[in-house]
Amino acid sequence: MSRQLTEMLKGTLEGIVLAILSGRPAHGYEITAWLRAHGFADIAEGTVYALLVRVERRGLVDVRKVPSEKGPPRKVYSLSPQGRKDLDEFWKTWAFLAEKLQRLRKGDK
Amino acid sequence: MSRQLTEMLKGTLEGIVLAILSGRPAHGYEITAWLRAHGFADIAEGTVYALLVRVERRGLVDVRKVPSEKGPPRKVYSLSPQGRKDLDEFWKTWAFLAEKLQRLRKGDK
DNA sequence: ACTGGTACCTAGCAACACCGAATAGTTGCG
DNA sequence: CGCAACTATTCGGTGTTGCTAGGTACCAGT
Numbered sequence A, B: 001m002s003r004q005l006t007e008m009l010k011g012t013l014e015g016i017v018l019a020i021l022s023g024r025p026a027h028g029y030e031i032t033a034w035l036r037a038h039g040f041a042d043i044a045e046g047t048v049y050a051l052l053v054r055v056e057r058r059g060l061v062d063v064r065k066v067p068s069e070k071g072p073p074r075k076v077y078s079l080s081p082q083g084r085k086d087l088d089e090f091w092k093t094w095a096f097l098a099e100k101l102q103r104l105r106k107g108d109k
Numbered sequence C: 001a002c003t004g005g006t007a008c009c010t011a012g013c014a015a016c017a018c019c020g021a022a023t024a025g026t027t028g029c030g
Numbered sequence D: 001c002g003c004a005a006c007t008a009t010t011c012g013g014t015g016t017t018g019c020t021a022g023g024t025a026c027c028a029g030t
Helices: A003-023 A028-037 A045-057 A081-105 B003-023 B028-037 B045-057 B081-105
Strands: A061-066 A074-079 B061-066 B074-079
Touching: A003 A028, A003 A045, A003 A074, A003 A081, A003 B003, A003 B081, A028 A045, A028 A074, A045 A061, A045 A074, A074 A081, A081 B003, A081 B081, B003 B028, B003 B045, B003 B074, B003 B081, B028 B045, B028 B074, B045 B061, B045 B074, B074 B081
Parallel strands: none
Antiparallel strands: A061 A074, B061 B074
């Protein structure tokens, strides 16, 4: 992984995961697979699980244990009301930063 | 500072500073002032100086000590060839991430 | 018995931005 | 003169984050 992308993901990965969950509930393995399939080829699996633990502890997601036919039971996460608020905030913050960077790129130096 | 913006700045602040330097050489205090004037009102001063030390150690910038009429001597930073390469990479990485997020925002979940 | 896919977890690490403070030179004001 | 205010840089300690590199567990097919 490039150092730059690693650093940029700090802060955005959480938003990305919340955004995924805003569409539908999902479990960790599924989220990892989604990321891999959508261009984030080498996000470490452990990273996703650690992130989910964090957002759960903060009350941004609700968890439901669901038995799986294959392998150990799944932990299915869904966005909580607080998580929805956080996601809103995330998009605002992202928009702010994206706007600044766009200007900067166009020579506003 | 919002926690979210703080985390998002990780990785991007370095790109922002390099982008500023790509326009013209500048010293730390000046860069801080520029940031404050352009919407990044509460980026800690110490943060900028620490960042400059890092990019200098990595060879992304050249430094020139210039006596100031006011206060201690300035350290004027300018983008090195390596820094220009890094800045290019930064924009590519940013574009990658921005594209992913844009899709995500538009319901590609 | 063994491989491979599913599914989750953990400890230790490095990088980054923040906070709070210190240092040092110059100008201006009471 | 003394002291605030501005210029300009540095530093130690903190918390959050993603990565590395494993481990655990369950099941199906060979």
